[in-house]
Amino acid sequence: MTIAGLTISMFDIAMIAVLVSMALSLFRAFVGPTVFDRILAVNVTGTLTVLLISIYGFLDGRPDFLDIGLLYALINFIGTIAVTKYVKYQDLGDPLEGPDEGDV
Amino acid sequence: MAFLDIMIGPLALADWLSWFCLIIGAFFLITGTLGIVRLPDVFSRMHGAGMVDTLGIMLMLIGLMFQAEEWIVVAKLGLILMFIFFTSPTTTFALARAAINGGINPGPKKAGRSVDIQDKKSKDAKVEHKKQGTTSSNT
Numbered sequence: 003m004t005i006a007g008l009t010i011s012m013f014d015i016a017m018i019a020v021l022v023s024m025a026l027s028l029f030r031a032f033v034g035p036t037v038f039d040r041i042l043a044v045n046v047t048g049t050l051t052v053l054l055i056s057i058y059g060f061l062d063g064r065p066d067f068l069d070i071g072l073l074y075a076l077i078n079f080i081g082t083i084a085v086t087k088y089v090k091y092q093d094l095g096d097p098l099e100g101p102d103e104g105d106v
Numbered sequence: 107m108a109f110l111d112i113m114i115g116p117l118a119l120a121d122w123l124s125w126f127c128l129i130i131g132a133f134f135l136i137t138g139t140l141g142i143v144r145l146p147d148v149f150s151r152m153h154g155a156g157m158v159d160t161l162g163i164m165l166m167l168i169g170l171m172f173q174a175e176e177w178i179v180v181a182k183l184g185l186i187l188m189f190i191f192f193t194s195p196t197t198t199f200a201l202a203r204a205a206i207n208g209g210i211n212p213g214p215k216k217a218g219r220s221v222d223i224q225d226k227k228s229k230d231a232k233v234e235h236k237k238q239g240t241t242s243s244n245t
Contacts, residue, residue, distance in 0.1 A: 012121075012124055012125050012128050012169075012173075015128065015129070015132065016128045016131070016132060016166060016169070019131075019132030019135050019136060020132075020135065020166075022136055022139075023135040023136055023138070023139040023158065023162075024139075026136075026139035026140060026142065026143050027139045027142055027143075027158075029143055030139075030142045030143050030151070036148060036205075036208075036210060037208075038148045038201060038204065038205040038208065038210065039148055039151065041201060042142070042148065042151055042152060042155055042201060043142060045155065045197055045201075046138075046139065046142060046155045046158050046159070049158065049159055049163060049190065049194070050135070050158070050163075052163075052186060052190070053163055053166055053167070056167070056170060056183070056186065057166075057170065060170055060173060065174065065175075065176075065179045065182075068179065068182040068183060068186065069182065071186055072182060072185055072186050072189070075186055075189050075190060075193070076189070079189075079193040079196075079197065082197050082200075082201075083196075083197065083200055086197075086200050086201055086204050087200075087204075089204060089208070090204045090207060090208065
């Protein structure tokens with residue numbers, strides 16, 4: 003698609019949308035009144051980063067970036083669960099008070 | 107696949123499908139993050155995060171799938187999609203449970219169960235305070 007001499011591909015529009023969404027969710031991560039707001043916003047930002055890496059791979063003509071995106075999705079999930087458990091129990095180790103005590 | 111190469115107007119069918127999925131996905135991404143910014147508390151902001159994680163990300167990835175030139179790229183995009191499909195509800199569940207245990211009150215202030223628990227706790231605290239006061243005065 004060509005607008006005013008500039009050729010705009012569909013990946014450009016997707017990239018702009020992802021960057022705007024990341025700015026909005028980072029705003030909530032900075033402002034958020036409770037710690038759970040911040041965890042939620044950082045989780046959404048990490049999920050959007052996976053999409054950003056994938057779209058950049060297509061934009062650059064190198065879809066090998068999808069491997070990095072898959073790895074980032076894994077680390078994002080583990081990190082969010084770890085931070086949630088740390089906020090809830092102030093500890094990341096095994097539970098001391100019975101088997102059900104350490105569940106997130 | 108052959109039918110994706112059919113030309114409809116200026117673009118091929120795969121390009122039309124990509125444009126459609128990416129535009130709708132971008133709409134859901136921006137709407138979901140606006141919800142994260144604008145909604146009042148954690149539990150309603152999780153709704154916005156759910157919009158981003160399901161319709162936004164999934165439509166974007168499906169739109170990217172139509173532009174792939176090799177099958178391995180489609181497989182990798184499908185893996186990312188399946189992973190987000192399973193981990194997003196898990197994360198939201200853990201976060202909601204942590205937020206409820208962390209003392210955030212879901213729902214309006216003068217209705218619901220957590221308010222009753224808080225009132226009982228405050229009454230118990232007052233009773234204990236009185237007991238402690240009497241015992242300390244007795245001794």
